[in-house]
Amino acid sequence: MSISKEEFKEMLKEKGLKVTNQRLLVLEVLADQRDRHMTAEDIYELVKEDYPEIGLATIYRTLQLLLEMQLVDRINLDDGCIRYEIGEFCDGENKHHHHHLICRTCGKVLPFKDDLLDELEAHIEEAMGFHVLDHELKFYGQCKECREKKK
Ligand SMILES: [Zn+2]
Ligand SMILES: [Zn+2]
Ligand SMILES: [Zn+2]
Missing domain, CATH: 1.10.10.10 (Winged helix-like DNA-binding domain superfamily/Winged helix DNA-binding domain)
Structure with missing residues (x-):
């Protein structure tokens, strides 16, 4: 867009x-x-x-x-x-910001939109009394292309 x-x-x-x-x-x-x-x-x-x-x-x-x-x-x-x-x-x-998937093999960074963290944030608030405003997430691994190449 x-x-x-x-x-x-x-x-x-x-x-x-x-x-x-x-x-x-x-x-x-x-x-x-x-x-x-x-x-x-x-x-x-x-x-x-x-x-x-x-x-x-x-x-x-x-x-x-x-x-x-x-x-x-x-x-x-x-x-x-x-x-x-x-x-x-x-x-x-x-309004949510995407998360980042980082390929350890080729270094590519992929945006990932889905969140699914509302429950965790609610849990943090309940357990710690801490109100979460935002979070930043990075996942490390191997992308589809690199995985296919290895085969
Ligand atoms: Zn890769
Ligand atoms: Zn990004
Ligand atoms: Zn998120």
């Missing part, structure tokens, strides 16, 4: 942010490549194609701002890189 430039403009305005080219481009690149989980450098390479005068420092600043505004999420996939993905508002009616 892709979001139009107009919708991004609205989102920035709603957050009280000025609509600038670099902000729009960073959001667009992240939305277009939503399953890639890009680093700031990856984003820079793509934004540069449309906006050659942009610098990496601007990308970092823009990402920081979009993070604070919760338009973008930061994820750590344990490969020593900080990666970014478009925020959960893009998933429409379902």
Whole structure:
């Protein structure tokens, strides 16, 4: 699912942010490549194609701002890189953020949408009096392609 430039403009305005080219481009690149989980450098390479005068420092600043505004999420996939993905508002009616399946063989990261954690969260609240606002889940294993190759 892709979001139009107009919708991004609205989102920035709603957050009280000025609509600038670099902000729009960073959001667009992240939305277009939503399953890639890009680093700031990856984003820079793509934004540069449309906006050659942009610098990496601007990308970092823009990402920081979009993070604070919760338009973008930061994820750590344990490969020593900080990666970014478009925020959960893009998933429409379902506000839930996807989980990540990480292949230990080829390093691919697959998004996984189903949650099934409501019961666990309710249990945590009951047992610990701790109200869960969010969670982050990573599963490590071997993807279908790698498993088939091994056969
Ligand atoms: Zn794999
Ligand atoms: Zn993701
Ligand atoms: Zn979840």
